[in-house]
Amino acid sequence: MHLAISLNIAAATGETVLDFSRISKFVRQAEAAGVDMIVSSDTADGPSSSPFEATTLLAALATVTDRIGLVASASTLAHQPYNLARRFASLDIISHGRIGWHATMAQDSREAANFSRPEGFSDTDFRRRAEEYIGIVRGLWQGWDADALLFDKTGGRFHDPEKMHLLDHKGEFFSVRGPLNVARSPQDTPVLVLSGLSEPDLDIAARNADVILLESGSAESAKIRFDDLRRRATAAGRDPDAMRVLTNISFAPDDTRAATADRLESQFRTRSCDGFNIQVRCSMLDEFTDLVLPVLRQRGLVREGYRGTTLRSHLGLAGGGDR
Amino acid sequence: MTAQMKLGAFLWATGHHIAAWRHPKAHVTAGVDIDHYVQLARAAEAAKFDMIFCEDAAGLREANIGIASQTSRSIGFEPISLLSALAVQTSRIGLVSTASTSYNEPYGLARTFLSLDHLSSGRAGWNLVTSASPIEAANFGSTGLKPHADRYERAREFAEVVTGLWHGKASGHDGQSFSVRDPLDLPRSPQGAPVMVQAGASDVGRDLAARTADVVFTAAQTFDEAKAFYDDLKGRMAAYGREPDDIKIMPGVSPVVAETEAEARDKHEELQELIPDDVGVALLSSYLSISDLWRYPIDGPLPELPESEGMKSRQALVVEQSRRDGLSIRQLARHFAGARGHWRIVGTAAQVADELQARFEGGAADGFNVMPSYFPGELDAFATLVVPELRRRGLFRKDYEGRTLRDHLGLKRPV
Ligand SMILES: Cc1cc2nc3c(=O)[nH]c(=O)nc-3n(C[C@H](O)[C@H](O)[C@H](O)COP(=O)(O)O)c2cc1C
Numbered sequence: 155m156h157l158a159i160s161l162n163i164a165a166a167t168g169e170t171v172l173d174f175s176r177i178s179k180f181v182r183q184a185e186a187a188g189v190d191m192i193v194s195s196d197t198a199d200g201p202s203s204s205p206f207e208a209t210t211l212l213a214a215l216a217t218v219t220d221r222i223g224l225v226a227s228a229s230t231l232a233h234q235p236y237n238l239a240r241r242f243a244s245l246d247i248i249s250h251g252r253i254g255w256h257a258t259m260a261q262d263s264r265e266a267a268n269f270s271r272p273e274g275f276s277d278t279d280f281r282r283r284a285e286e287y288i289g290i291v292r293g294l295w296q297g298w299d300a301d302a303l304l305f306d307k308t309g310g311r312f313h314d315p316e317k318m319h320l321l322d323h324k325g326e327f328f329s330v331r332g333p334l335n336v337a338r339s340p341q342d343t344p345v346l347v348l349s350g351l352s353e354p355d356l357d358i359a360a361r362n363a364d365v366i367l368l369e370s371g372s373a374e375s376a377k378i379r380f381d382d383l384r385r386r387a388t389a390a391g392r393d394p395d396a397m398r399v400l401t402n403i404s405f406a407p408d409d410t411r412a413a414t415a416d417r418l419e420s421q422f423r424t425r426s427c428d429g430f431n432i433q434v435r436c437s438m439l440d441e442f443t444d445l446v447l448p449v450l451r452q453r454g455l456v457r458e459g460y461r462g463t464t465l466r467s468h469l470g471l472a473g474g475g476d477r
Numbered sequence: 478m479t480a481q482m483k484l485g486a487f488l489w490a491t492g493h494h495i496a497a498w499r500h501p502k503a504h505v506t507a508g509v510d511i512d513h514y515v516q517l518a519r520a521a522e523a524a525k526f527d528m529i530f531c532e533d534a535a536g537l538r539e540a541n542i543g544i545a546s547q548t549s550r551s552i553g554f555e556p557i558s559l560l561s562a563l564a565v566q567t568s569r570i571g572l573v574s575t576a577s578t579s580y581n582e583p584y585g586l587a588r589t590f591l592s593l594d595h596l597s598s599g600r601a602g603w604n605l606v607t608s609a610s611p612i613e614a615a616n617f618g619s620t621g622l623k624p625h626a627d628r629y630e631r632a633r634e635f636a637e638v639v640t641g642l643w644h645g646k647a648s649g650h651d652g653q654s655f656s657v658r659d660p661l662d663l664p665r666s667p668q669g670a671p672v673m674v675q676a677g678a679s680d681v682g683r684d685l686a687a688r689t690a691d692v693v694f695t696a697a698q699t700f701d702e703a704k705a706f707y708d709d710l711k712g713r714m715a716a717y718g719r720e721p722d723d724i725k726i727m728p729g730v731s732p733v734v735a736e737t738e739a740e741a742r743d744k745h746e747e748l749q750e751l752i753p754d755d756v757g758v759a760l761l762s763s764y765l766s767i768s769d770l771w772r773y774p775i776d777g778p779l780p781e782l783p784e785s786e787g788m789k790s791r792q793a794l795v796v797e798q799s800r801r802d803g804l805s806i807r808q809l810a811r812h813f814a815g816a817r818g819h820w821r822i823v824g825t826a827a828q829v830a831d832e833l834q835a836r837f838e839g840g841a842a843d844g845f846n847v848m849p850s851y852f853p854g855e856l857d858a859f860a861t862l863v864v865p866e867l868r869r870r871g872l873f874r875k876d877y878e879g880r881t882l883r884d885h886l887g888l889k890r891p892v
Pocket of ligand 1: 534680
């Protein structure tokens, strides 16, 4: 099974603010445990005492880790698609291919209010806009062929102009010429993680997402949603195995290790997801990595260590770099 | 103690010379190699530079893709992610990134730079630019580059919102271009607020700087140009209730330095020889904001030009120099391609130090943004040859005294 750890750096009232060295210690701990990726949220409900914005935090974390995947949330309301594509492409090069972009399909009214959209968008406009946005970002990420850079000093050819592609997107909400001014990602494109899906978003997710995060529910409903998403992916002409569906699970330390492991095992064995996104307070991470994970490993449910070096390889997804 | 100059290390991929990437000793994969930047940042920090400086453009630098493919400028790191990575790989040096007011929103930009400031424990700065390139504009809509005055009006409102957010202003903003409801959700900056840098030298650009900037980055070739700019900008500050010393003016300088003058000249000539004519002319065209310069005879003079809607200040600089020195298009192209309109000094450490000292003590600069011709060689040459010479003269610090970028620059901490 695939495992993500949701990194909640926003300290609750009364907790001490996390500095960078504490956060990097947690992430290295997750890396030592062989977790596929951490997912850093970017907004807190109510006033946060976290000092960091997610993409800047990820850049810093990339320099103090080697293997673990690093996913940051970034809103389609807060960034222009060209700028977001650039930020994540650059992060992916900094991390040697370990980056993912987490976009939510749910509109955050707080963001709309602070990003000069006081009225926000209607649900359908937000959805159409988000899909157009995602298409632009993915298109920009593919603007440079893998062998476009020549570095030919004597011939005076830095890159091959035939291998650089304009996007020339003209859509309902955006017009973006391209190409990106950041080189191709070491894993072809950063991993696209989608969450916050309501019914009409499911097809968008099934067409585009590398990873889908679903809220936890009953085992039966999880299974139904999982099968449904895979069917939609197939209908869209995609291999359903080119997409990973993770269920959000919140982990509290008073859960006993066997009970947690049993719960994850049964959901996984009934094929209701490809793995889990574990929501755990930073200060309780070791309860999960030291107590629950070894049980899952003993049962042969989680791989030992990392085989490849990119996030796509950890997730078993096709893409550049090693698999 | 005599006053000391401020020094920025302007890092840019393979180097500031347009043909830097072709130099045998240039690190050609710089634009995809984070370790290269970590090494440069540490070298600049070991030399006690005040700050690292990064430029930015949200698009290709050159519209003609054939020309673009002969330069190394079409790909590179996005600077905010780059500096965030460098923040935790350095401990004292300031970290300044350029970002546009035309293609960002103030709430997000304020939050991002404040986060960089926290990651670096108070060493971040924002270089405000309004983005003059139509290539960038085409990545953000179909209506083309907005007129100069509109860009600056947006920039003025943008800067006001950002500083308000950094200073913890609680009430919202509902203006012409932006509306912001909440205060920032991050704690206050370790240095009071990130440092505000500005590059942009037109009349409105200078007014905006006089009102909001802590540091101004400029391009000036001669002492007289630099002095005139310096006096003009400092003269505008009183109207905003500010002291002249509240802004540090740091022109760009691209030194080519070696043990002997002859060696320095050879080194410079070696780089100039690597510039293809079509690349030089294209770059010159972009400074002049015209697209058909290639139609004119390359050994003839510049044609008459309409006034630019893009970089007014840079166009004026090129035209002025062509008249003064009677240069042909080819000569101007080579001249500007080398340092992109910035001041170039070719010589020994003593000669470079003499020139810097003259501008510093002559009241034409508070410091310099050093733009090495190629990396890593020319940054190392400046650090090992020029910096010790400046120190001998008491003109540059031996070690950092403070912790934050405001400390290094001797700027007041905002209340
Ligand atoms: C020395 C200098 C450096 C600049 N660097 C950048 C840059 O890195 N990115 C950018 O988009 N604009 C840059 N600019 C452009 C200006 O910020 C501004 O967008 C444009 O020049 C118009 O301003 P002006 O007419 O007031 O000079 C620079 C301008 C100057 C004078």
